[in-house]
Amino acid sequence: MSDREYFVTAEMLELARQGDERVWRALVDGLYPNVISIVRSHLPGGADEEDLAQDVFVKVFSKIEHYTGPQPFEHWVSRVALNTCYDRLRQKRASRVVSFSELGIDEASFLARTFADDPSEPGEATREMTGELLAKLLAPLNANEQLVIRLIDLEEKSATEVADMTGWGGSKVRVTAMRARRKLARVLERMERDASKRTN
């Protein structure tokens, strides 16, 4: 939202509550970039992204009477998007740890260069590749842990901001992040050993 002004006025909100289609279209146009950005950050995959963004907007319009301020409407929509992603994450159970050999060529190359602190030839880092790699690395984490790690370590939000967005207490956010990092440390240590065996 930092690049855009808050454009939703009280009049627009009132018309949206009444189901005015023109206002709904204007809200979708204006809020889509922010919503799709949140969805892409938390759930990679082309088809899922559009479906999830659609779910977010349907929730926004069907529950718009729940918005009473004082935070800007755009922030409330961001929270709905985040909660929708979180609900979808919860439906996917934590899966087994992926080994280094199961990574794609680009993913393995990216990870090996990162382990070796090799800045040369960064290679092609597409949104799909980084998204898939992240999804594989975070797969052993539960939904809470995935959400916190994405918000704090990838989007660089503070624990206070995450607590505010999720409605959790600050200590829950910190403990969840610590547990998630511990799991990730074990996964990555194993992957680093496998990566160095391949290069040696």
Place this chain on the structure above:
Amino acid sequence: MPHNPTDHLWNKVASALRVARATVENSVERTPEPPFGFQTRVIALAREARREKALALWRRWTLRTACFSVVVFGMALFQSLRSQTQDDLMQVPVLEFPQPPAP
């Protein structure tokens, strides 16, 4: 937030992913637009969701009203039957036996 020293691998990977994503984001369109038909689908689904919500509310209140009516009717019927029984007990029935026919 203070990080545990054993998190160094994850810190490296997270940092690399952030840089990679920032590079990708800068190279794509800044303000993505909804795909064709997206708004129409959202509006149709949202209207349907609101209709379902209103219908569910109506069903809930109809059921409550029906249950309330049944309870009220049941109580009235019980009271009516109870008062009728008491009236019946207060009255001593007069028994009339038919006379045997003359021999």
